[in-house]
Amino acid sequence: MSRQAPTLEDVAREAGVSRATVSRVVNGVRNVDPAIQDLVRRAIERTGYAPNQAARQLVTRRTTTVALVVSGAGDATDPDVSDAEQNAFATRVFADPFFGRVVGGVVGHLRPRSMHPVLMFAETPETRQEVVAYLRQGGADGALVVSTHPDDPLPALLAGAGLPAVLFARPGRPVPLSHVDLDHREGGRLAAGHLLERGCRRVATVAGPLAVAASQERLAGFRDTLARHGHPCVPVSEGGFTVDSGMVAMTALLAEHPDLDGLFTGNDLMAQGAVQVLRDHGRRVPQDVAVVGFDDSSIAVTCRPRLTTVRQPVEEMAATMARLLDEHILGGRTDPTSVVFAPELVIRDSA
Amino acid sequence: MSRQAPTLEDVAREAGVSRATVSRVVNGVRNVDPAIQDLVRRAIERTGYAPNQAARQLVTRRTTTVALVVSGAGDATDPDVSDAEQNAFATRVFADPFFGRVVGGVVGHLRPRSMHPVLMFAETPETRQEVVAYLRQGGADGALVVSTHPDDPLPALLAGAGLPAVLFARPGRPVPLSHVDLDHREGGRLAAGHLLERGCRRVATVAGPLAVAASQERLAGFRDTLARHGHPCVPVSEGGFTVDSGMVAMTALLAEHPDLDGLFTGNDLMAQGAVQVLRDHGRRVPQDVAVVGFDDSSIAVTCRPRLTTVRQPVEEMAATMARLLDEHILGGRTDPTSVVFAPELVIRDSA
DNA sequence: GGCGCGTGGTAGAGCGCTCTCCGTCGCCGC
DNA sequence: GCGGCGACGGAGAGCGCTCTACCACGCGCC
Numbered sequence: 001m002s003r004q005a006p007t008l009e010d011v012a013r014e015a016g017v018s019r020a021t022v023s024r025v026v027n028g029v030r031n032v033d034p035a036i037q038d039l040v041r042r043a044i045e046r047t048g049y050a051p052n053q054a055a056r057q058l059v060t061r062r063t064t065t066v067a068l069v070v071s072g073a074g075d076a077t078d079p080d081v082s083d084a085e086q087n088a089f090a091t092r093v094f095a096d097p098f099f100g101r102v103v104g105g106v107v108g109h110l111r112p113r114s115m116h117p118v119l120m121f122a123e124t125p126e127t128r129q130e131v132v133a134y135l136r137q138g139g140a141d142g143a144l145v146v147s148t149h150p151d152d153p154l155p156a157l158l159a160g161a162g163l164p165a166v167l168f169a170r171p172g173r174p175v176p177l178s179h180v181d182l183d184h185r186e187g188g189r190l191a192a193g194h195l196l197e198r199g200c201r202r203v204a205t206v207a208g209p210l211a212v213a214a215s216q217e218r219l220a221g222f223r224d225t226l227a228r229h230g231h232p233c234v235p236v237s238e239g240g241f242t243v244d245s246g247m248v249a250m251t252a253l254l255a256e257h258p259d260l261d262g263l264f265t266g267n268d269l270m271a272q273g274a275v276q277v278l279r280d281h282g283r284r285v286p287q288d289v290a291v292v293g294f295d296d297s298s299i300a301v302t303c304r305p306r307l308t309t310v311r312q313p314v315e316e317m318a319a320t321m322a323r324l325l326d327e328h329i330l331g332g333r334t335d336p337t338s339v340v341f342a343p344e345l346v347i348r349d350s351a
Numbered sequence: 352m353s354r355q356a357p358t359l360e361d362v363a364r365e366a367g368v369s370r371a372t373v374s375r376v377v378n379g380v381r382n383v384d385p386a387i388q389d390l391v392r393r394a395i396e397r398t399g400y401a402p403n404q405a406a407r408q409l410v411t412r413r414t415t416t417v418a419l420v421v422s423g424a425g426d427a428t429d430p431d432v433s434d435a436e437q438n439a440f441a442t443r444v445f446a447d448p449f450f451g452r453v454v455g456g457v458v459g460h461l462r463p464r465s466m467h468p469v470l471m472f473a474e475t476p477e478t479r480q481e482v483v484a485y486l487r488q489g490g491a492d493g494a495l496v497v498s499t500h501p502d503d504p505l506p507a508l509l510a511g512a513g514l515p516a517v518l519f520a521r522p523g524r525p526v527p528l529s530h531v532d533l534d535h536r537e538g539g540r541l542a543a544g545h546l547l548e549r550g551c552r553r554v555a556t557v558a559g560p561l562a563v564a565a566s567q568e569r570l571a572g573f574r575d576t577l578a579r580h581g582h583p584c585v586p587v588s589e590g591g592f593t594v595d596s597g598m599v600a601m602t603a604l605l606a607e608h609p610d611l612d613g614l615f616t617g618n619d620l621m622a623q624g625a626v627q628v629l630r631d632h633g634r635r636v637p638q639d640v641a642v643v644g645f646d647d648s649s650i651a652v653t654c655r656p657r658l659t660t661v662r663q664p665v666e667e668m669a670a671t672m673a674r675l676l677d678e679h680i681l682g683g684r685t686d687p688t689s690v691v692f693a694p695e696l697v698i699r700d701s702a
Numbered sequence: 703g704g705c706g707c708g709t710g711g712t713a714g715a716g717c718g719c720t721c722t723c724c725g726t727c728g729c730c731g732c
Numbered sequence: 733g734c735g736g737c738g739a740c741g742g743a744g745a746g747c748g749c750t751c752t753a754c755c756a757c758g759c760g761c762c
């Protein structure tokens with residue numbers, strides 16, 4: 001910007017009215033004579049005026065942004081690791097298409113309201129403090145938090161500071177914040193039901209990290225239905241939601257139960273890993289082993305065979321999360337709510 | 352926030368000094384008596400003071416954010432499509448691990464400077480205007496732009512408005528903005544060299560969208576080296592940087608050249624698709640057909656066989672992009688610069 | 703014809719911070 | 733012992749906006 005940006009004052013002078021009148025026109029409110037209205041509008045056009053956000057924020061005490069924070073539970077204070085680590089954390093997080101969907105859903109809600117997400121990553125005590133500080137300083141009106149770990153201390157920090165925040169998934173320890181979630185247990189049931197219906201009799205599962213509530217729920221639902229149909233014991237191997245971990249877990253599972261004919265995995269990434277291992281061991285999917293994933297992420301349709309999976313409506317959930325935050329910020333809603341979504345079985349080629 | 356947030360004034364009163372002194376301490380500058388310094392610091396502690404960003408921005412004319420915008424070239428003004436479309440755009444964009452790496456690199460530079468990226472998507476004229484407006488209003492100090500299309504009009508818009516911006520990749524039409532880029536041609540050469548060295552004699556390529564300069568360069572480099580070694584003609588099939596498009600392109604290629612023994616793809620995603628098609632047609636990789644991808648994205652190591660690929664140091668490039676923007680904002684650098692990175696061949700199992 | 707009232711506009715007080723002066727004080731040199 | 737200088741702290745003027753008064757009309761009414 002070469003010359004000084006035009007201010008409300010300049011426009012007012014140009015239009016021959018007062019600052020307040022211009023402000024009214026800009027904010028599209030109340031009784032302003034139509035003739036004056038477009039007199040002003042023309043002046044705005046001519047001067048190329050753009051309202052200064054900082055000034056507006058200062059008086060309205062509202063920004064046009066919310067923080068979208070992905071947080072882990074790290075407590076390493078090692079300053080050496082931190083930078084490269086943090087950097088890698090962001091990269092790693094977005095390696096799962098899941099987060100892209102969250103962003104998509106959030107933006108879907110925010111954009112029509114002319115709001116924008118500020119991306120933040122918090123996996124060390126310092127970065128967590130940064131998030132809190134940022135909000136307290138009025139950098140954003142509230143936070144949308146996606147935790148990658150059940151022991152994430154951030155939600156409690158936020159709640160303690162009285163900052164508006166909404167979580168994706170129920171927090172590990174109860175915290176007075178709204179959140180959206182999926183009925184994971186039902187998802188597990190759906191997977192089990194489908195495998196059983198297909199005629200699988202020796203099923204196993206590569207579960208997500210069991211410390212994560214969602215993983216446990218999925219597993220519980222899976223076991224639940226299986227038990228109900230005469231399969232009290234289910235081999236379980238724990239993975240870490242990544243392709244690699246899925247491979248490791250599958251390898252272990254296969255070593256102990258070479259005859260399995262049905263598999264449920266905690267997410268699609270691990271399903272992909274499992275399928276690879278299965279193939280490497282000469283098993284055909286779905287003929288020899290049927291595989292059901294979880295999430296219905298983009299890779300479910302791009303990998304081969306295309307994954308039968310339990311769909312999680314992530315975009316919709318994320319949009320709802322943004323909506324809840326909005327309601328909190330606008331003051332309409334004061335006490336924590338939770339919205340739980342229903343999973344859906346998507347049948348493709350792997351089972 | 353229940354009660355009114357404490358202001359500089361409150362802290363000053365608490366500490367028994369003037370507002371200015373507190374400000375100095377907060378901003379950690381100049382000659383303030385150490386005794387007074389921690390008198391103030393204690394008062395800050397006691398009151399729980401957090402500086403108001405809006406007020407600070409108003410006077411310094413600097414925010415603590417930059418816009419990170421992913422932009423397409425859409426010109427559809429159809430209001431119906433727009434919302435869901437835009438939403439999907441975001442999701443789609445992040446389905447490629449590439450963008451996650453960009454985010455990681457950007458955050459890596461920004462965070463140590465206590466700055467944050469505001470995520471924006473622009474693929475319609477309106478959303479592009481929103482980006483420009485946002486910056487003109489002082490919502491962010493500058494923009495980091497990643498275009499998905501060579502005809503993206505955003506860079507020109509930004510440059511025209513005199514807004515600080517740095518691009519990832521050279522723009523389709525010349526625009527007076529700094530950018531970072533890769534020596535794509537050299538990347539293509541690297542791939543060709545490796546395939547040749549392996550003994551491949553009938554090589555083909557699944558190129559990225561040829562409208563994209565990077566794709567053309569990669570192809571040119573690839574052809575270049577091949578021609579130099581007695582292979583003047585190379586079968587080319589054009590893809591769209593997605594797994595699916597890679598499959599389609601590979602299928603076409605295979606139909607016309609069933610005897611090919613070497614393949615270079617425009618990115619790793621397409622390589623993955625190609626490998627699947629190759630396998631479906633009974634070709635072993637790398638024994639029957641050697642495949643070289645591009646990017647070295649996270650999927651290169653998670654798929655099977657692990658991909659031999661041309662590495663693009665995306666994180667580093669993104670960090671540099673952020674650094675250049677910083678320099679422009681701070682005023683140190685006024686004329687457009689470009690920083691070009693060198694690709695690197697990463698040999699794994701697919702070739 | 704004066705009163706009240708609704709309409710459409712202006713004036714001006716901040717919002718919380720930074721930063722440029724400017725005043726004060728202690729200390730050194732001649 | 734006095735002038736001057738450096739180190740430090742305070743006063744106060746904005747930054748550009750919103751929003752609450754408040755005022756000037758013209759109208760219908762009794």
